[in-house]
Amino acid sequence: MLQTLDTQEKEQDISEEAEQSLLFTANRPKMIMERGEGMYLWDTEGNAYLDFSGGWAVTSLGHSPAVVQDVLKEQSGTLIHSSPAFYNKPMLEFAKLLTDISCFDKVFFASSGAEANEGAIKLARKYGAVRLNGAYEIITLTNSFHGRTLATMSATGKSQWDHLYEPKVSGFRHVPINDLDACFAAISENTCAIMLELVQGEGGIHIVDQSYLQTLRKACDVYGILLIIDEIQTGIGRTGRMFAYEHYGVEPDIMTLGKGIGGGFPLSAMLTKKQYDLFEPGDQGGTYCGQPLAMAVGRAVVQEVIDRKLGDHAHMQGEYLLLQLRRLSGTFGLSKIRGKGLLTAFDLPAPVGAELVARCLHKGLIINSPSPFVIRLMPALTVATADIDQMLLILAEACKEIGIAAS
CATH class of the missing domain: 3.90.1150.10 (Aspartate Aminotransferase, domain 1)
Structure with missing residues (x-):
């Protein structure tokens, strides 16, 4: 026309x-x-x-959606921000909701998927430093996407980014999806974690095989390394389950959430098991982490997904x-x-x-x-x-x- x-x-x-x-x-x-x-x-x-x-x-x-409009009006009239130095009621309620519906015990809240993945990378390296004699390498997949910060771009397996913003953050090894031999060959004494999306979204919707993930879980247990599942795009009902890992009969050690968790409000989360609650004061944080307004919105969105099935x-x-x-x-x-x-x-x-x-x-x-x-x-x-x-x-x-x- x-x-x-x-x-x-x-x-x-x-x-x-x-x-x-x-x-x-x-x-x-x-x-x-x-x-x-x-x-x-x-x-x-x-x-x-x-x-x-x-x-x-x-x-x-x-x-x-009306549920987000309503909770924004209600919470903004009570408390918008108190600083991450304090607990707030929506933070505690939302953390309990997420741990109740998942296999995890602990939550760290952030504002973007990249920030949640940065937290996962930091926690994996903290684990490597404390329990694996300083291991710091993380195995990720080619064609993957984990965010746009310098560390998450380094973790990402997009070939277009190979030479962008050099030098990249070191310590990431990329292997093809569903290729166990390549993954096993990449594991060394320096490996602290394997990090992957179960459905590669930005990569064009490539799905991890069930036998592949189950074998990775066993390998992580044998080597004592962490399994990190990036559910920024797949989490909160997107794949037909609340979390994509539920399709596989496998529990990760760390999971990250973003995108749909806030229904449009900037919000993300990193969840882990209690045995990996390793950060010391000052190791991790952020000005808006656990902000009451975001917490109230996230709780309302996730509860709506649950209530409406x-x-x-x-x-x-x-x-x-x-x-x-x-x-x-x-x-x-x-x-x-x-x-x-x-x-x-x-x-x-x-x-x-x-x-x-x-x-x-x-x-x-x-x-x-x-x-x-x-x-x-x-x-x-x-x-x-x-x-x-x-x-x-x-x-x-x-x-x-x-x-x-x-x-």
Whole structure:
């Protein structure tokens, strides 16, 4: 569709405003999002967008859910911040809720997934220093993603980051997913932990095999090293269970949570077993760790996921989504349709991911392409069947318009 002169002028105004005040870090479309409700976002021009990226798996309850609005109003009228030097009531209540529903005993709260993963890395190295004669290396997976701080970028297995911000933080060894021989070959007297995502989200939805994880758990027990599961993207109902590790019959030693845990409010957590409660005062902390406002929101979001059985709903809707994508696959050459719960992906027959994302956005649908051949879908856990049907309709139209077809 040709742009009108008025539209072109508005886009130019947005570009100029952004260039004047914002540090450039991403290529963003020329629109400004103004409000959200449920599965939809609206821009300042009143255009509606069906959101199947969920703010990158963040808006677990949909956009601007009433439960978050209500708890923000209530808690902000009581206590917003007291400093991490003190306990607060929402902190204690939220910590108890998370330990009650998981296999863990202790919680450290933070504000972002990268910060939670930094905490996990620090705890693993503290464990290595105290109990493994100074071991400090952590084995992670190629194609993984653990965050954008310097340490978590070093842990991440994205090839695009290999030479970015050198020198990296040392002490990370990357091995291919589901390759036990490579992992065992990487273990040495310097190894303190193995850290992995059970579903590689940014990597394009690659899933850890059950036998692989179970064998890693046994290996960690034999060598006395820690098993860290990064559930920043998979946790809080996303994969059809409250936590992805529950699919495997394996308990990690450390787990990290983020994204959907706050339903859009900046919040993350690191959980561990009581025998790894090793930090001394001053070893770990942060200005906003356990902030009352964040704690109240997190508690409300997780309780809503529990009360509404949204993990079960995610499993059911995820199965429906995969089924419908398979029905489209013959027409458009979609392949490797995969996922757990509402964390799904498929491969395209050509490297047109960015073009398809742009065309879908033009038609009122938000999807994500983590690489040129891959489309990732991660809608709110509250997504309805009608939303999935509407997404598929727009997706099919967009595929036709850019010429995607089976060979």
